[in-house]
Amino acid sequence: xxxxxxxxxxxxxxxxxxxxxxxxxxxxxxxxxxxxxxxxxxxxxxxxxxxxxxxxxxxxxxxxxxxxxxxxxxxxxxxxxxxxxxxxxxxxxxxxxxxxxxxxxxxxxxxxxxxxxxxxxxxxxxxxxxxxxxxxxxxxxxxxxxxxxxxxxxxxxxxxxxxxxxxxxxxxxxxxxxxxxxxxxxxxxxxxxxxxxxxxxxxxxxxxxxxxxxxxxxxxxxxxxxxxxxxxxxxxxxxxx
Numbered sequence: 001x002x003x004x005x006x007x008x009x010x011x012x013x014x015x016x017x018x019x020x021x022x023x024x025x026x027x028x029x030x031x032x033x034x035x036x037x038x039x040x041x042x043x044x045x046x047x048x049x050x051x052x053x054x055x056x057x058x059x060x061x062x063x064x065x066x067x068x069x070x071x072x073x074x075x076x077x078x079x080x081x082x083x084x085x086x087x088x089x090x091x092x093x094x095x096x097x098x099x100x101x102x103x104x105x106x107x108x109x110x111x112x113x114x115x116x117x118x119x120x121x122x123x124x125x126x127x128x129x130x131x132x133x134x135x136x137x138x139x140x141x142x143x144x145x146x147x148x149x150x151x152x153x154x155x156x157x158x159x160x161x162x163x164x165x166x167x168x169x170x171x172x173x174x175x176x177x178x179x180x181x182x183x184x185x186x187x188x189x190x191x192x193x194x195x196x197x198x199x200x201x202x203x204x205x206x207x208x209x210x211x212x213x214x215x216x217x218x219x220x221x222x223x224x225x226x227x228x229x230x231x232x233x234x235x236x237x238x239x240x241x
């Protein structure tokens with residue numbers, strides 16, 4: 001994942017423009033993705049140096065304009081540095097929002113996983129069975145143990161989850177939790193489901209499972225509910241056995 005960015009100030013041609021000053025825009029680009037921010041300032045094209053990204057001249061109004069653009073550039077650099085320190089995903093959008101003070105709400109893995117399980121519990125008997133919920137609750141317990149032992153944390157920002165985190169968790173399941181290949185595959189499938197939900201909500205931009213492969217196939221055991229067992233017991237069969 002790239003952490004570098006480029007910044008450009010330029011004059012943007014308004015709709016139905018004929019002549020006169022043009023608004024100055026700032027373009028932030030990360031990994032080829034651009035995002036624009038209006039500077040709220042304008043400049044006459046004849047006084048603009050496109051190569052220097054600044055207005056030409058030494059008059060007080062020009063110096064003031066260039067100083068303002070310098071300040072904007074420094075604030076973007078500060079926003080970028082903060083994202084790096086936070087270990088956050090750096091995209092043109094996240095950098096733009098950080099600069100504007102409109103950070104995307106941070107989402108955490110265990111918080112999201114627990115929320116998923118609460119919703120599943122509310123739908124027991126309506127598409128989900130107790131044994132399925134039990135498996136997902138076990139996944140939460142295993143992930144919590146992994147975070148505490150291997151990362152020294154109780155939760156983690158989903159934007160920090162990468163390929164190393166995924167493969168490290170699978171190894172932890174096999175080595176520390178004593179899971180078979182099939183059981184580990186089941187818990188990895190649970191985690192993948194949560195990650196896919198995060199991708200769908202655009203909480204993360206890259207899929208940490210993109211290069212993850214396993215040969216084991218998870219087997220979800222579904223047990224009959226007491227009501228289902230009772231209905232079988234009460235069933236009258238026409239064929240003598």
